[in-house]
Amino acid sequence: MKELISIKRDRRAHAIKVLEGPLDNFRVAITTSMDIGRVRFALDGIVVDARLREQNTSPETLQALTDQRTPVVAGVFEMHDGTHALDWLLPQGAQQPIAPEPTQLRNEKTWSSLPRALRLAAAGGLIGAATLFLALQIKSAWSFPFLIVGALAMATLMFSLFQIAFSFSALWENFSRRRTLQLMASVMMKYCGAQAHGR
Structure with a gap:
């Protein structure tokens, strides 16, 4: 884990984590429609859940990153129930991070x-x-x-x-959640630099 930032007074999350490494154990949920694109993977020893429609990407993109063992840096929310939800992900050498719209x-x-x-x-x-x-x-x-x-x-x-x-x-x-989202946007800007679109 590269960084851990505590969040105060957010209804859903209590921390932001920045993880790095290759994706492992990539799985697509079969109980939901492919439009939603619910996936789960391990990154830096932590299981992360993602809804790819929110991130504007497809399961195939993350599957390719997993298969090629491409190193990534990702910002995730640690939720109050202990699960982790993906907010943004930057593969090594990519021009743009995989992130939700601003x-x-x-x-x-x-x-x-x-x-x-x-x-x-x-x-x-x-x-x-x-x-x-x-x-x-x-x-x-x-x-x-x-x-x-x-x-x-x-x-x-x-x-x-x-x-x-x-x-x-x-x-x-x-x-x-505007303060939490702004904090995550600043963390994304720190790690993605000019590649991050404004949030």
Whole structure:
């Protein structure tokens, strides 16, 4: 281990560790979809979990690093439950680290998706309310087409409400952990230098 930095008052992690060496025992989780890309590997004697969709890479990239025994430097969070979660990884000789998008960019993407979700929620709610109103006013409104339209409107409303809830959850996560994320960004800048994109 190259470095250990304690974190105070973070909900998820209590330390940042900088590890170095080749990747060992690389495994891809088969219980989740390949889009998420959940993987586990050992680095510097510590088992590290990663979600590669967040790191903008693929399992094949890390498998190649493991097979070639390429030395890497990685920043990981030591979580309160004792597990370790990958934040960034820099293979020897690489131009760019494998890292998540900058927090500012993630926040901008989340904010830009909210108006669409709000429009969907409004449309679904209005169509569902109109369908329910017509169903209560017109006896023939309980027919199959009205039920289909009402069900689709409610499904759209529920989907958009979940999207809105997840967006606000992501924004709150980034806001509440901003000091920890900034600390990890400065650690990445220290080890990756000019190769690190701004976080």
